[in-house]
Amino acid sequence: MEPRVAVLSGFGINCETETMAVFEMAGASAERVHVNRLVNEEARLSDYQIMAIPGGFSFGDHLGSGRLLGNRLRFGLREQVREFVTSGKPVIGICNGFQVLVKMGLLPGDDEVSLTQTASLALNDSGHYENRWATLEFDPESPCIWTEGLDRIRVPVRHGEGKFVTDDATLMDKWADSGQLVARYVDPATTYPSAGDEPLPYPISPNQSWRNVAGVCDPSGLVFGLMPHPEANHSTWLGATWTREDLVHGEGEGMGIFHNAVRNVLQA
Amino acid sequence: MPTETNTRLFEVTTKDLDGLPDARGESVRSMLKADHGIDVLSVRVILGYQVKSDISDEEAESLIYDLFADPVIEVGSMGSRMLDDFPNPPEAAIQVGFKPGVTDNSGQAGLDGLTTLFPNQTSAMVATFATYAFWESEDSISPDDLAAILHNPMIERAAVAGRDDCAKRAWPLLEFPEMPPAIFQEPATVDLEVSDEELIEISEKGLLALNLDEMRAIQAHYRDPLVRSVRKETGLPPDRPTDAELECLAQTWSEHCSHKIFAARIRHTDKVTGEDSTIDSLFKTHIMQPTLDIQADVDWLLSIFHDNSGVISWNDDWSVCIKAETHNSPSALDPYGGAITGIVGVNRDILGTGLGARPIANTDVFCFGPPDYSGDIPPGLFHPSRVFRGVHSGVRSGGNESGIPTVNGAIVFDERYIGKPLVFCGTVGLMPRLLSDGRESHVKTPHPGDIVYMVGGRVGSDGIHGATFSSLELTEESPSSAVQIGDPITQKKMLDMILEARDAGLIQVITDNGAGGLSSSVGEMAELTGGAELDLGAVPLKQAGLSSWEILVSESQERMTVGVNPVDCADFEALAALHEVEATAVGSFTDSGAFVVRHGETPVANLTIDFLFDGCPQLVLESEWQPPVHLPVETPDLDEFGMGDILGRLLSRPNVASKEWWVRSYDHEVIAQSVIKPFVGANHDAPGDAAVIAPLQGGTQGLVVSNGIAPRYSDIDAYAMAAASVDEALRNAVCVGVDLDLISGLDNFCWPDPIESSKTPDGKYKLAQLVRANRALDDVCRAYRLPCISGKDSMKNDAMLGGEKISVPPTLLFSLLGNHHDVRKAVSSDFKKPGDVIFLVGQTHQELGASELSYMLRDEGAGGIGGAVPEIDPERNMSAYRALSAAMRDELVASAHDCSDGGLAVALAECCFGSDSGAKVDITPMWSDCEHLDVWGALFGESLGRILVSTRPEDRQSFEKSMEGVVCHHIGDVLEGDKISFSRDEHVILSASMQVLRDSWKGTLHGGGV
Known part of the structure; x- marks a missing residue:
């Protein structure tokens, strides 16, 4: 039985096509689900095994990226979302979807799934939106089910507000200890593993995120969000420098993340 | 409580x-x-x-x-x-x-x-x-x-x-921006039984942009006894138009909407050849006819010239379309609003093609005044750097927030764009060949009785007179109501909803509300069924009190007009509600032969479809070609390092310099399809040529999107300008491996007013430039088997400010959309490895007239721009392009980069930027193309049809064999290290440090901060 993936859409979400495609490539069955169909109960989250909030510019990023869509979910879908997460189903938010998960308090989150915001994604230090490629490294100790067994991937970042910060510095240590700071920007010239806390220079870190954080998971490891776009590197010919590389064409470096989630559901 | x-x-x-x-x-x-x-x-x-x-x-x-x-x-x-x-x-x-x-x-x-x-x-x-x-x-x-x-x-x-x-802590505080309600004006009538002078006055005062012949044609229409009797029956004043009718005619007949100059009868004389001939419509003769002739031979031209964009068949399951628009006048007045409105506007052209196509890629080409311009700026205009920043920001917001990648573009600088910037926004669309109900999606299927819905935004007083305003020159009195700010999120919600409605089979006909608003959108679709009825009282408004004619012609953004079969209306409305999109029934299609408008019970307009669309009299114009005279290019004597310095200075010219800071802030990878990106090379900072996208995720068939623009050459001959534009677009596409048997083009002309008058004493010359550009387009497109499937013209790119007239250089943007058989074989412009072998494909001639080099030397104080301009030999170019394409299919090509602004020397430097390498070339073989070539022409000339190629050493022989029969000079090797050098007959004529060149190239157009 193929896992069913609810790929949310509407209000300026705009990466749903490729997000559906990568789940299909990974062996799942993906459906585009307008947020309002969940709110008015035409569709039910509980009918799906994975939820994905794709990238985009929900509500034009006005009043802060992800804020208004986060509020729609926090106020309109609170119980459905909590039930989904507490029942052990994987959730991913990519770029704007990550911003939504952070603003609604699902990431970095807490054991109670209290939906209290504790971190944020601030404007890049450059002050503007950028599309450029970055190299990510994953914490092998993390409980994150999405990144299990992955070391590094190259992916595009496409955002103006991706600087991961919090106003309680002790939380950074706590999240680090629990393996929640799972994805970090690294210098591709270094060898694995090399993720560090000292902010890397621009543009290796495109946004001057604290501790070079590119993505985080919740304490359970089921909810994962990241600013870069793994779904945009689903095939080798989408890489930034593929024409310079001797490679056998096939799946791109971003696909491992989606395979992990599908495998997790199939093994559950 | x-x-x-x-x-x-x-x-x-x-x-x-x-x-x-x-x-x-x-x-x-x-x-x-x-x-x-x-x-x-x-x-x-x-x-x-x-x-x-x-x-x-x-x-x-x-x-x-x-x-x-x-x-x-x-x-x-x-x-x-x-x-x-x-x-x-x-x-x-x-x-x-x-x-x-x-x-x-x-x-x-x-x-x-x-x-x-x-x-x-x-x-x-x-x-x-x-x-x-x-x-x-x-x-x-x-x-x-x-x-x-x-x-x-x-x-x-x-x-x-x-x-x-x-x-004193007395802080600034603005009042809440409350819009006072509009004052409703009862529908008025306009008495046209007046003198010719008064007819012109009516047109000018009403911003109608209609000339005397056109006003007289309207006058004559209302004298027709048959027309009068019909009007009497419908309760309209029999002998005169209502204000709404006159507005509706002005919109439909505006230069912007009906392209009167391209439809004109032109008497063309040529002082050099003695030619004296008549052209009955440049459009029909030089754009439509070549395409129709090609259409007779191919089966993939599905829908051309009559819809919002041209549609070609891409494969058995999918078709693609492309359109580009300009938004010049609004961008001059409000660069951000003008540009964002331009990009989301052209997206709607795609959404309004056939039964609705999905926009999948944007292109942006801008022409601005120099960003470092230090002269006086006429009152009412912004400094070019501010126009640049505002336009860039608008296009960035519009494209990014809509989730449409900006895959290709260009930025051109010239002082004459200070008067009017040119802002070309293009979009590529994708649609299934067949809908699930069996209808072909590129064919509109309206029927009398279908309900007309207005979908998306509401109508306001913003955007009144955009179409007619853009058909006039820019003055200090230009109305602020012609400026709008696009709203990408309202549009994105509408786009999602429309595409779902299309797939559910709920749409019979669709078009966007752009220029002319409902008058144009409903009017145009009424032409398909033979009539329509519209109730302005049903139209949702942003503010109460708008007058009937204002509702009819307002160009308020983010609106589509859709025809829906009555049995589907409930489903259509439910889908709109789900997406939180406003969709309102405002009328119906008929076969009455008339476009009938009422406001509640009050009749507002009744125009026969024939008169509305065919009543505008043909313009009769004269053109006269006399080549301009320029001082010749003067080149100094310099040693190899002096020449290296010249190359550095060329690379720092805004036209050549890296646009990375600006282009990076466009999302160019959303939809996960971008194979050849705007940036290529080891450090992702070298310029790509054409874009290659693979829009079906996981699929390896691709689309190639490229642009060509070369306005400099208009200063000598607009024929050369147009030929260079088309060749540049195709050359770029060839560089990435386009399928030469499935290429289509798009012409966007931006001209200064070419109609002779007291304000435009040189109108005949400007019109002759237009004639020559069209002839080039005809000649080159036929030779390249490159049909123009859509196009647009903007013919009043002049600004009259403080008594000074500034006209843009005649500019043709040529965009190309082609197939790519297998994106895994796409080629990028960066050199790959030291030791790779470098070839120059194509012939070089002594053609420095109006080159980027000539402008640089002139700007630095020496000589002029006069001289031979690049001459095109399209058959010869096409043979080379075909040979190179075959070599690419055999995977014999490591890199390919086109030679354009700044010629071979600039191209070689750019290929090295991408590989962090140097190069050593000997250009002696180029003299076999042209004996009187000098080193300046060889290094910096911009002869057409040339591509700089590299191959792996082990592929060299096979490559050479594959290129037999076409000019392909082996000129050198990619080297490790920082040095680039050119020699002739063992003698070094140019050498430079790549680091120095890179700094020059990157330093000019940095936007500030990191």
């Missing part, structure tokens, strides 16, 4: 945390430095939201952190002023907000957020502001100077507090 309505001010700014700068303030600081040379120590930005509602104080309190401020990284306040909280008061504080009636996208989003929290607050209003606080600015900069930089009085207001006010 509801409380009374009141207005509250919320303010938000960045929280003081270590490691969290106020990035908004920093951006302003670096922009002031980069664009205006102004040093300020510190800038802080405070966002403001004025909320007019009847929520309680307690509820309002919750909005601070539930809606407006991010509780983790921002501080928020209600009712107080945040400027009070700074220990040292700023030296200047400037608050900027929109004028009443201007689209406030953040405010709209804020209102949506408010109703998420308090669903009954649907009649609340939210307006946004930004307050800028400055510390330690240069003494010479006044707060008013800063305010002038930070707002555009055409659409915004500013309140300013200087040093004294700030010391």
Whole structure:
């Protein structure tokens, strides 16, 4: 039985096509689900095994990226979302979807799934939106089910507000200890593993995120969000420098993340 | 319990945390430095939201952190002023907000957020502001100077507090921008039984942009006894038009909508050849006919010339379409609003093609005045650097927020674009060949009885007279109502909804509301069924009280007009509700032969379809070609290092310099399809040629998108300009491996007014330039088997300001959309490895006239731009392109880069940027192409049809064999290290350090900050 993936859409979400495609490539069955169909109960989250909030510019990023869509979910879908997460189903938010998960308090989150915001994604230090490629490294100790067994991937970042910060510095240590700071920007010239806390220079870190954080998971490891776009590197010919590389064409470096989630559901 | 309505001010700014700068303030600081040379120590930005509602104080309190401020990284306040909280008061504080009636996208989003929290607050209003606080600015900069930089009085207001006010903590505060209700004017009639002078006066006063012949044709129509009797029956004044009818005719017949100059009968004389001939429509003769001739031989031209964009078959399951529009006049008045409206507008052309196509890629080509221009700017115009920044920002917002990648583009600089910038926005669309109900999606299927829906935004007083305004020159009195700000989110919701409606088979016919508003959109579709009825009283309005003619012609954005079968209306409306999109039935299609408009029960217009679309008299014009005279190019004698320095200076010219800082802020990878990106090479910073996308995720069939633009050559001969544009577009496409058997083109002409008059004494010459450009397009497209499937022209790109006329150089943008058989074989422009072998494909001639080099030398004080311009031999070029394409399919080509601005030397440097390498070439073989070539022509000439190629050493022989029969010179090798050198007969004629060249190339167009 193929896992069913609810790929949310509407209000300026705009990466749903490729997000559906990568789940299909990974062996799942993906459906585009307008947020309002969940709110008015035409569709039910509980009918799906994975939820994905794709990238985009929900509500034009006005009043802060992800804020208004986060509020729609926090106020309109609170119980459905909590039930989904507490029942052990994987959730991913990519770029704007990550911003939504952070603003609604699902990431970095807490054991109670209290939906209290504790971190944020601030404007890049450059002050503007950028599309450029970055190299990510994953914490092998993390409980994150999405990144299990992955070391590094190259992916595009496409955002103006991706600087991961919090106003309680002790939380950074706590999240680090629990393996929640799972994805970090690294210098591709270094060898694995090399993720560090000292902010890397621009543009290796495109946004001057604290501790070079590119993505985080919740304490359970089921909810994962990241600013870069793994779904945009689903095939080798989408890489930034593929024409310079001797490679056998096939799946791109971003696909491992989606395979992990599908495998997790199939093994559950 | 509801409380009374009141207005509250919320303010938000960045929280003081270590490691969290106020990035908004920093951006302003670096922009002031980069664009205006102004040093300020510190800038802080405070966002403001004025909320007019009847929520309680307690509820309002919750909005601070539930809606407006991010509780983790921002501080928020209600009712107080945040400027009070700074220990040292700023030296200047400037608050900027929109004028009443201007689209406030953040405010709209804020209102949506408010109703998420308090669903009954649907009649609340939210307006946004930004307050800028400055510390330690240069003494010479006044707060008013800063305010002038930070707002555009055409659409915004500013309140300013200087040093004294700030010391007293008297902060600037703008009033809530309340739009007064419009004053409804009863439908009026216009008496046309007047003298010719008065007819012209009616046209000019009403901004109708109709000439005397056209006014007389309208006059004659209302004298027709048959027309009069029909009008009598319908309750309209029998012998004269209503204001709405006259407006509707003016929109439909505007140069913008009906392309009168391209349809004109032209008597063309040529002083050189003695030619004296007549051309019955440049469009039909030189654009349509070649395409129709090609269509007779191929089966993939599905829909050309009659829809919002041209459609070609891409494969058995999918078709693709492309369209580009210009938004020049609005971008001159409000660069941000003009440009964002341009990009979301052309997206709607795609959405309105056939039964609806999905926009999948944008292209943006801009022509601006030089960003470092230091001369006087005529009153009413912005400095080019501000136009550049505003246009860029508008296109970035429009494209990024719509989720459409910007895959290709160009930026061209010339002083004559100070008067009117050219802002070309293009979009590629994708649609299934067949819908699930069996209909072909490129064919509209309207029937009489179908219901007309207006979908998306509402109608306001914004955007009245855009079409006619853009058909006039720009003056200081140009109306601010012609400026709008696009709203990508309203449009995105509509786009999602329309595409679902298409797939569900709910759409019979669709078009966008662009120029001319409902008058054009419903009118055009009425032509398909033979009539329509429209009730203006049903049209949802942004503000009450709009007059009938205003509702009919307003170009308020984000609207589509859709025809729906009555049995599908309920489903259509339900889908709209799900997506929170407004869809309103406003009329129906008929076969009555007339476009009938009423406002409630009041008849407003009754125009026969024939007269509306075929009644406009053909223009009769004259053109006369006499080649211009220029001083010849003068080149100095320089040693190899001097020539290296010339190359560095060329690379730093804005036309050649790296645009990376700007282009990076466009999303070019959304949809996960981007195979050859705007940036290529080891460090992702070398210029790509054409874009290659693979729009079906996981599929390896691709599309190639490229552009060609070469306005410099118009200064000598617009024929050469047009030929160079088409060749550049194709050359770029060939560089990435386009399938030469499936290529299509798009012509966008931007011309100065070519109609001779007292204001345009050189009209005959400008029209002759247009004739020559069209002939080039015809000749080259036929030879390349490159059909133009759509196009557009903008013919009044002049500005008259302070008595001075500034005309743009005649400009043709040629866009190309082609197939790619297998994107895994796509080739990028960067050299790959030291040791790879370098070839120059194509012939070089001594053609430095109007080259980038000639302009540089002239600008530096020596000589002119005169000389031979690149001559095109399309058959010869095509043979080379075919040979190279075959070599690419055999995977024998490591890199390919086109030679354009700055010639071979610039191209070689760019290939090296991508590989962090040097190169050593010997260009002696080029003299076999042309004996009288000199080293300047060889290094910097821009002869057409040339591509710089590299191969792996082991592929060299096979490559050479594959190129047999076409000119392909082996000229050198890729080298490790920093040095690039050119020699002739063992003698080094140019050498340079790649690092120095790279710094020159990257240093010119940096936008500030990181």
